[in-house]
Amino acid sequence: xxxxxxxxxxxxxxxxxxxxxxxxxxxxxxxxxxxxxxxxxxxxxxxxxxxxxxxxxxxxxxxxxxxxxxxxxxxxxxxxxxxxxxxxxxxxxxxxxxxxxxxxxxxxxxxxxxxxxxxxxxxxxxxxxxxxxxxxxx
Numbered sequence: 001x002x003x004x005x006x007x008x009x010x011x012x013x014x015x016x017x018x019x020x021x022x023x024x025x026x027x028x029x030x031x032x033x034x035x036x037x038x039x040x041x042x043x044x045x046x047x048x049x050x051x052x053x054x055x056x057x058x059x060x061x062x063x064x065x066x067x068x069x070x071x072x073x074x075x076x077x078x079x080x081x082x083x084x085x086x087x088x089x090x091x092x093x094x095x096x097x098x099x100x101x102x103x104x105x106x107x108x109x110x111x112x113x114x115x116x117x118x119x120x121x122x123x124x125x126x127x128x129x130x131x132x133x134x135x136x137x138x
Contacts, residue, residue: 008045017052020060029057072111072130073104079123094118 011032020026036042036050070078080087087105091098096115103109111119111130120127 006045007043008049011046011049015053017049017056020056026057026060029053033057071107073107075129076101076111076119077105079119079125083123090119090122094122 015028015032020029033050033053036046039046042050080090083090087101088098090096091101094115096118100109100115104111116127116130119130
């Protein structure tokens, strides 16, 4: 009986798990993650490797790429689109008037703290995604 191959060590040989130091490291790591992510099934060792490599990519991106916060309306639009549910469903589920949601989406109105709490609970996100300092025109 042939021994089971150890996919974890095969992956380590291709790309060792160590801190990513530059764009070349990031590019190589991303290619491996992309290759593993599209496979229909992964064994436990491959899943473990993918989890750790994804964390390393995330850490590198957090340190090297600043993500601009989105205004309330843009964040809300994104979350509504991702949910696949219509705006009217959001209004009914949160108790926030549909007209208020429309005003936020069009940038005519900001969310109140109470609305932020309702929306974060509905979408299962941290309330901080909505708490962006107001943009000041220069």
